[in-house]
Amino acid sequence: MTEERRSLAVEREFPHPPERIWRALTQPHLIAEWLAECDFAPVAGHRCQLRFDWGAVDCEVRVVQPHRCLSYSWNSGDLESVVTWTLAATRTGTLLRVEQIGFKPDQPRYFHGARMGWPRFLDQIGQVLARMDGDVEP
Template sequence: MSTPANETLSVVVERDLAYPPEKVWRALTHPHLIEEWLMKNDFKPTVDHRFNFRGDWGAVDCQVVAVEPNKTLSYTWAAMGLESVVTWSLTPTSEGTRLRMEQIGFRPDQQQAYQGAKFGWQKFFGNLEQVLSRET
């Protein structure tokens, strides 16, 4: 059975974090903290702001789509032929925050990018947890 050409795949990572949404939000939106767990950037949590992430391998061109402080952050993620959208959702829990990241828009012929994202986001989440544990 083949996948229709217009059907896209998404990567979802969810973690329960022992930190309040405000603290997780800071790590997702402050450029110096984003650099510690993800990549160098010129991010601002402002709708329509264009920014990029820069790594050793190249850059990702992005644009902020939605900002709802301490709740939702969404931006486009374009790199090496991939046109996708990354959405962060923060939900308060009794223990802290449930953080959900979904990256949508992988075409069926982009298996390498898809598998890379599945691996990469797990690593980035681990880095994020280390940053959160250090930040007060």
């Protein structure tokens, strides 16, 4: 019997094209503005670390579908989870969804941290998107 895991998802629509949001999700200098310092690269199999003031998260990129989907492991302490970003173009911009899966029932601290953190990070990514220039890299 496998242990049941909890997941958490947050969605937000932004008035920006998927290509612009993709830049904010994949370029280290932009990730540092809304999430954490990192050595991220949008390449499947790339290992990196997100460095927060409270510690580090070890990541491995799992899925890269430019402008559509990005997924990576999110491991910290005894938490082994996966974060997946999904981008869907809308009539007025992009619907951005972040889902984190893998919380064990005995990990309420991690789950509640994510429940509080992801909406805040989406607010911050919105601020970064508003400041970014209009040029879009491929």
